[in-house]
Amino acid sequence: MYLPTLTRRTFLTRTAAFSAGAVLPVLGLRNAQAASIREFRLKASPGRTQLVPDTYGNTPVWAYNGTVPGPAIRVRQGDRIHVVIDNGLEEETTVHWHGVRTPNAMDGVPHLTQTPIAPGETFTYEFDAVDAGTYWYHPHLNSTVQVGRGLYGPLIIEESEPVRVDRELIWVLDDWRLTGDAAISDDFGNPHDLMHNGRIGNTVTVNGRVPESIAVRAGERIRLRLINAANARIFGLDFANLEPVVIALDGQPVTPHAPANGLVTLGPAMRVDLILDMTGRPGSRVSVVDRFYKGQEYRLVDLAYAEAALRKAAPDWPLELQDNPLAEPDLGDAIRHEVTFNGGMMGQMIMAEMGGSMGNEASGGMMGNMMNMMHGRGIWFINGKAATGHVMDPLLTVPRDSTCVLAMTNATAWHHPIHLHGHSFRVLSRNGLPTTHREWQDTVLMAPREKVEIAFVADNPGDWMFHCHILEHQAAGMMGVIRVS
Ligand code: C2O
Ligand code: CU
Helix, strand or coil, X not given: CCCCECCHHHCCEEEEXXXXXXXXCCCCCXXXXXXXXXXXXXXXXXXXXXXXXXXXXXXXXXXXXXXXXXXXXXXXXXXXXXXXXXXXXXXXXXXXXXCCCCCHHHCCCECCCECCECCCCEEEEEEECCCCEEEEEEXXXXXXXXXXXXXXXXXXXXXXXXCCCCEEEEEEEEXXXXXXXXXXXXXXXXXXXXXXXXXXXXXXXXXXXXXXXXXXXXXXEEEEEEEECCCCCCEEEECHHHXXXXXXECCEEEEEECCHHHCEEECCCCEEEEEEECCCCCCCEEEEEECCCCCCCEEEEEEEECCCCCCCCCCCCCCCCCCCCCCCCCHHHEEEEEEEXXXXXXXXXXXXXXXXXXXXXXXXXXXXXXXXXXXXXXXXXXXXXXXXXXXXXXXXXXXXXXXXXEEEEECCCCCEEEEECCCCEEEEEECCEECCCCCEEXXXXXXXXXXXXXXXXXXXXXXXXXXXCCHHHHXXXXXXXXXXX
16 A cells, blocks of 8 residues: 655745734634745656556556655645646646635636646646645546546645544545556546446556555554545445544544444545544454445455554544634525536436437437537536536626525436535535534535535635536536635
8 A cells, every 4th residue: 555645855845934814814723823835846747557456567647746646745734835736748737626725716727717737837826724634636627537547636734633543544545447458448428427427437446556455453543534536436435343433524524423324435526534443353354345336345455453452442532623714604694595406317308308309310319419418518407507618607606705505406316426616515404304413515425316405604705616526427517606706
């Protein structure tokens, strides 16, 4: 298991005395300390990496600084982050800091918040690490291909008072569609993936490798930061008898709790921070199994206990993280919007379309129709609209600093991880039942036909993307813009 981390040699740290006002203009931290400027450089370019065991050969990928995942960017809460992105690809790119409440111009959305970074050009992103937690970075341009070929990495913002553990692990999960010679299948964006549950692959990696086992010690406490970087695969991890405790979702602290139905569920782009007490016997093994898709369970990785125990019983250290400086929604004075997601295979719009022209050979039959819809009006819709070009009129406009409630309905037959940029939102209810762990998220997984209510204070001005993070759904129309002004 190998996860590259930038070392002192590859970045410079400068300490600068900032007034809290200068560093954290809108979202001020309680603690006005001297912050550091942390400088990083990431070059996106083609490379090769060993995703699968040697015997299959290595895989041509696109990577940041030559590794998949890209280097872990690790800073302290309150630091200011400078990242120079060097585009060594043969196409335009941008970088989005998923889940981080950056100023709008630093959000990395092409044609909305910035001009794309041309091949051979650089762009410098600069923002404050306002909220502690587990985040990640990835391109926001031609994402099905760019993320799907390996461009992504973890962004960890450390708490000033982290929970006490013996060891911390980051697992960046990904799912690849590989051919027999370990190459990435180049059927990106095919109509079947667009209309169904996205590009589900055949090879799952942890930190860019098909994992074998991870060494653990009886009695140790691990903080596991899980990041789902897959285009489309949803994970539902079963940690057997380990009784994991969820302490944060999408970077934001929650009331520590056991995962629902015993499965740690992560849609694409979602993060879960877990506390794992290794309660097994020295010398034994335990398998982590993914059970999300019924009938397609598989062993993700084994945890292998060393012969010597670290301690006899699990420690009783506190599990609670301190809250981030998020504004609490004022539900008594909220602006409410209904948002309905539609489309996809078995969705009403597509079926009507196909019913009307099925058997019409002149139009190229069913596949031809799908292609037309894909390139023309889209396959997935938000409030009846599919985004198919660069220019997007806002789906909603929300007055700055107001509380906005989105009452969302998934009217499709598919799961969708719904992501809002620039804000974290409270998940208030699912199918009318209030949530119970003070969930703050930036990406919420909606089951088929599910209704989910979220609320946020629109305190970050600008045009923000709101989209499904199954990247094929996003590409086929399932995105819009929420304007905070
Ligand atoms: Cu992780 Cu709009 O993206
Ligand atoms: Cu979707």
